[in-house]
Amino acid sequence: MRFTLLAALLVTVPALALARPLTVCTESSPDGFDVVQFNSLVTTNASADVLFNSLVAYDEAAKKIIPALADKWEVSADGLTYTFHLRPNVAFQTTRYFKPSRALNADDVVFSFGRMLDERNPWHKITGASGFPHAQSMGLPKLIKAVTKVDNQTVKFELSEPNATFVSILTMGFASIYSAEYANQLLKAGKPAELNAQPVGTGPFMLKSYTRDAVIRYDVNPSYWGNKPKVDGLIYVITPDATVRAQKVKAGECQIALSPKPQDLARARGDKALKIVQTPAFMTAFVALNTQKKPLDDVRVRTALNMAFDRTTYLKAVFDNTATAATNPWPPNTWSDDKSIKPWPYDPARAKQLLAQAGYPKGFQTTIWVRPNGSVLNPNPKAGAELLQADFAKIGVKAQVKVIEWGELIKQAKQGQHDTLFMGWAGDNGDPDNYLSPLFSCNAVKSGINFSRYCNAQLDRLITAGRATPDQTARTQAYEAAQQIIHNEALWIPLGYPTAAAITRADVSGYHVSPFGRQDFTAVVVR
Structure with a gap:
């Protein structure tokens, strides 16, 4: 028995040691990390796609909505009430600036939507001139009459009229769920702006550092509720010039180059060290x-x-x-x-x-x-x-x-x-x-x-x-x-x-280009 355990450890330890960070060459700096304030895909990629989760998600392969932070939900017969049941024991990220005292609960959902919808919410005015563009453009303040806590694991949305797109809307980045506990901490400290600079979510990665126009570094979230990333950290190297991004991936300075020019794709096709991943874009x-x-x-x-x-x-x-x-x-x-x-x-x-x-x-x-x-x-x-x-x-x-x-x-x-x-x-x-x-x-x-x-x-x-x-x-x-x-x-x-495409190193596997421009690095392996 002791020999078997030792053998297993010898196999496991080298495998863990082989995990490498993933470096991605991206095109622009994000506006920040409080995704609800902004509408650019670059900001969504840097925040919602890696740091946060929503109640539901969209499965691109199956082309259907699937559970995320909510593991199930019901809709009333009149289409006016949606009841979401939260996944148990989902942890918020523990960072150098925040240590959560509890798991995700209905208070976090109520806060996340309340700040966008309720003008009386103190966080509604704090957001300032940028506002909440997605929530406003989709008329959510008028559509959603109330978001209420039923119990710790259950939250109810009441609509003013039936809306066939409501659950689909909740798959979008701006519908990410934030920690009400962290928000309260920032408000009491008089530092609400830090929500945009020092984010806390439930996603697969957590922010380590950010130097504008240069680099964003993320650590793997050890308490992530879903499939944990297979890489040892994530690095966004902000590289505005597409040709330079292509050169960096060719040189091995990045494992993935996003948004390549068509001409760079043509050159990459003849390089055995590189792969092209692409799909028709929505x-x-x-x-x-x-x-x-x-x-x-x-x-x-x-x-x-x-x-x-x-x-x-x-x-x-x-x-x-x-x-x-x-x-x-x-x-x-x-x-x-x-x-x-x-x-x-x-x-x-x-x-x-x-x-x-x-x-x-x-x-x-x-x-x-x-x-x-x-x-x-x-x-x-x-x-x-x-x-x-x-x-x-x-x-x-x-x-x-x-x-x-x-x-x-x-x-x-x-x-x-x-x-x-x-x-x-x-x-x-x-x-x-x-x-x-x-x-x-x-x-x-x-x-x-x-x-x-x-x-x-x-x-x-x-x-x-x-x-x-x-x-x-x-x-x-x-x-x-x-x-x-x-x-x-x-x-x-x-x-x-357009066609959505990326250039990757040949030793990268598990990366898929999204037709929606979203980024999911949880299944990526760098050999």
């Missing part, structure tokens, strides 16, 4: 046209800009034809996609006529806002902006390209300061409302995520109607009508539906 790249700015408030002008745009040249130059041309807000394999809608044709002559009809026969001046560094949704921002600028010039529109750091760009764009804006959206769970409510509703104008700043009562009614019933046929009818309005009003210049 994402749309677009240029938002600010309808609250003259002359973009005129549909004829917006249509003219669409018809001036040479999408074929753009997709070849920027995406190397790895993205398909976009027409509607979401990719064409999404249920309810209206395939009867045809893209605006490339017709500069007709575009000039429309401008003249709108009172701008000699064109006008505008700006094109774009981020400095590439991403899945915009691999080469500078080249794309210059192509659009040249297309506009052909119809007399003089556009100044403004390159703005990502965090500042998002901040100013949410305030509606842009004219035209290169942007993209990644859905979270395959539901069309994941695009409609945050990007086209009137609530989303208030929260700032509706980058076209367009509020239309008829469109709002269609979005609401689509959420109100679980009947997919009825929802499809509402969403097809909504797509017609969005297209006819020319709120965007649709660009493309």
Whole structure:
């Protein structure tokens, strides 16, 4: 018996010693780690995807919602009450700045939603100008009447009306569950801002250190309730230039390089030391046209800009034809996609006529806002902006390209300061409302995520109607009508539906690219 135990230990100890940290080259610094305040995927990847969990999760392989912090839930017959039963003995992370005295309970769920929904909650005002963009754009303060604790392991959500998307919404990063105990500690100490800098969650990793524009280091959470990571720590090396990210993974300085350029993917295919992981993305790249700015408030002008745009040249130059041309807000394999809608044709002559009809026969001046560094949704921002600028010039529109750091760009764009804006959206769970409510509703104008700043009562009614019933046929009818309005009003210049990809070292296994742009490193092994 002693020999058998010793042999087992000899096998186990080397295996543990072989665990290595995982280094990932990422494209940008996060806005912070309090994910509810922000709407960028970069921030979600750095916070919700590694530090936190939500009540439920979306299983991308099975294409269904699965338990997470709640191991089961019930819905009342009238669709107005959702009761979630929490997984027992889930521990919050123990860090150098917080030591929890209890496991996750209903108080944490009530706090996490209360701060977003209740204006009387002290944390609601603390968040400041950034607000709660996802909760606001989806109308959750109006939808959710109450979140109440039934007992320590049970929490009840009461809705003001039935909503077919409610559980799907809870899979999103902003629905992460925070420690009420930690929040109270910060509030009493007069340090509420530290919630964004020193996060505490229930996720597989916990924050060790962060140097802005350089590196984020995470330790493995030893008390994680789920499948523990197979790596010995996680490092995000912030590398804005996509080509440099590709070079770093080739040199072994990173094991995974996110958001590579198509040209870097082509080079990596011939390298035996590297692997390419990719999947069609549930994402749309677009240029938002600010309808609250003259002359973009005129549909004829917006249509003219669409018809001036040479999408074929753009997709070849920027995406190397790895993205398909976009027409509607979401990719064409999404249920309810209206395939009867045809893209605006490339017709500069007709575009000039429309401008003249709108009172701008000699064109006008505008700006094109774009981020400095590439991403899945915009691999080469500078080249794309210059192509659009040249297309506009052909119809007399003089556009100044403004390159703005990502965090500042998002901040100013949410305030509606842009004219035209290169942007993209990644859905979270395959539901069309994941695009409609945050990007086209009137609530989303208030929260700032509706980058076209367009509020239309008829469109709002269609979005609401689509959420109100679980009947997919009825929802499809509402969403097809909504797509017609969005297209006819020319709120965007649709660009493309990209492919999500990453370059990894050949000795990395267990990593999968998410069509939603989310990151899960728990199954990754570095040999």
